[in-house]
Amino acid sequence: xxxxxxxxxxxxxxxxxxxxxxxxxxxxxxxxxxxxxxxxxxxxxxxxxxxxxxxxxxxxxxxxxxxxxxxxxxxxxxxxxxxxxxxxxxxxxxxxxxxxx
Numbered sequence: 001x002x003x004x005x006x007x008x009x010x011x012x013x014x015x016x017x018x019x020x021x022x023x024x025x026x027x028x029x030x031x032x033x034x035x036x037x038x039x040x041x042x043x044x045x046x047x048x049x050x051x052x053x054x055x056x057x058x059x060x061x062x063x064x065x066x067x068x069x070x071x072x073x074x075x076x077x078x079x080x081x082x083x084x085x086x087x088x089x090x091x092x093x094x095x096x097x098x099x100x101x
Contacts, residue, residue: 020054
């Protein structure tokens, strides 16, 4: 699966879009094991597992860093990350991230 195809699939998901689904989708698209993906991102396998299961929320800075290291959309990573934080705070709003000039 190409990066463009994976990003299209990720952006078209129904249901809650989370950073966990983003990371799992990216890893699947790259056809990497958790160990390989963790090494690529510079985190432990255990940390990646916690992120993919949705038990660990990452900061926006970490979301950007992981997206860049994986070569995937920073915008989708940020939207998922920020949406997770709103959901945790029980704030019923939807996040849209746009580039600024």
